[in-house]
Amino acid sequence: MDTNWPIRVSDLHKSFGAIHAVDGISLRVAAGEIFGLVGSDGAGKTTTLRLLVGALWPDAGEIAIAGYDMSRQAEQARAHLGYLSQRFSLYEDLTVLENIRFFAEVRGLSTGEWLPRSMEILDFVGLAEFKDRRAGQLSGGMKQKLGLATALVHRPRILLLDEPTTGVDPVTRQDFWQLIIRLLNPDAEDGVAVVISTPYMDEAARCNRIGFMRAGRFLLEGPPSALCATLEGRILELRGQPLRLLRRIAGQDEDVEDARAFGDRLHLRVREKRMKAVLRRLPRRIRAGGGSLDDLRQVPPTLEDVFIDLSEDVL
Numbered sequence: 001m002d003t004n005w006p007i008r009v010s011d012l013h014k015s016f017g018a019i020h021a022v023d024g025i026s027l028r029v030a031a032g033e034i035f036g037l038v039g040s041d042g043a044g045k046t047t048t049l050r051l052l053v054g055a056l057w058p059d060a061g062e063i064a065i066a067g068y069d070m071s072r073q074a075e076q077a078r079a080h081l082g083y084l085s086q087r088f089s090l091y092e093d094l095t096v097l098e099n100i101r102f103f104a105e106v107r108g109l110s111t112g113e114w115l116p117r118s119m120e121i122l123d124f125v126g127l128a129e130f131k132d133r134r135a136g137q138l139s140g141g142m143k144q145k146l147g148l149a150t151a152l153v154h155r156p157r158i159l160l161l162d163e164p165t166t167g168v169d170p171v172t173r174q175d176f177w178q179l180i181i182r183l184l185n186p187d188a189e190d191g192v193a194v195v196i197s198t199p200y201m202d203e204a205a206r207c208n209r210i211g212f213m214r215a216g217r218f219l220l221e222g223p224p225s226a227l228c229a230t231l232e233g234r235i236l237e238l239r240g241q242p243l244r245l246l247r248r249i250a251g252q253d254e255d256v257e258d259a260r261a262f263g264d265r266l267h268l269r270v271r272e273k274r275m276k277a278v279l280r281r282l283p284r285r286i287r288a289g290g291g292s293l294d295d296l297r298q299v300p301p302t303l304e305d306v307f308i309d310l311s312e313d314v315l
């Protein structure tokens with residue numbers, strides 16, 4: 001087993017008719033590392049993950065999971081994989097424990113093994129006291145946690161999660177991430193290698209590395225801090241009234257490439273090396289235009305800024 005790179009993927013391609021759902025994806029993920037597939041609907045995240053679990057056959061490219069070649073040793077590869085699909089389903093009429101038992105048996109755990117392991121994993125996800133509740137009676141967040149538990153029952157070294165937090169409330173999202181982070185650093189063992197897909201930038205920021213996906217490709221790939229650094233010194237935050245007027249005035253500035261609302265403020269992306277010029281003249285223009293300025297300052301770029309920048313390049 002290749003312990004350095006539990007996940008190795010090179011130049012993966014998959015088309016559905018004329019649609020290139022995955023169009024040349026390469027990635028490596030180390031143990032204890034979390035890689036984010038970040039992109040909006042249709043970017044190719046689910047197809048990539050389905051190729052990684054061997055649920056789909058690639059048109060071209062190579063996949064090695066725990067050192068096993070997916071095209072020749074799929075069964076050995078899958079034994080190391082835990083997968084939570086985007087629309088996974090539990091057996092709603094079965095209890096929490098019965099659901100785990102089902103997935104444990106599918107994974108070949110013996111009776112002696114599955115019960116202690118199930119209790120351990122339910123404890124881990126915080127569902128131990130609900131073990132006798134029917135899955136259909138769980139809240140959305142609890143269902144997601146049970147889904148995670150079923151994916152972990154056989155102690156996989158590699159975990160693939162397809163938008164596990166889409167549509168769940170912010171508190172549950174937070175809980176869910178705490179669980180994933182704990183998986184990365186289990187005591188005295190190598191951590192799990194995780195690939196997670198998400199449309200959310202705040203989640204992308206929590207990954208060790210991300211790939212911004214669009215049309216089956218990575219537009220940009222790397223650690224969030226490195227991606228943000230590409231826009232260093234080019235983001236201004238502006239607060240004042242009325243926001244729409246400020247946005248129009250800022251947007252008309254020859255050195256402002258983009259002006260966008262971020263809650264109650266604006267983020268401006270400034271042309272390279274033009275920051276000083278913009279900081280000097282924008283307050284004057286806003287006053288002349290009848291707006292009031294509360295604050296204008298340079299801020300560190302966020303992933304959202306990077307993503308917006310990218311989206312425009314491609315349009």
Ligand SMILES: Nc1ncnc2c1ncn2[C@@H]1O[C@H](COP(=O)(O)OP(=O)(O)O)[C@@H](O)[C@H]1O
Binds near residue numbers: 016040041044046
């Ligand atoms: N089984 C399929 N048959 C035909 N087209 C598909 C199939 N699965 C995905 N696609 C298409 O491939 C593209 C990528 O889809 P998907 O991987 O589901 O993206 P994401 O998960 O990022 O939303 C989309 O254009 C989608 O419509």
Ligand SMILES: [Mg+2]
Binds near residue numbers: 162
């Ligand atoms: Mg998807």
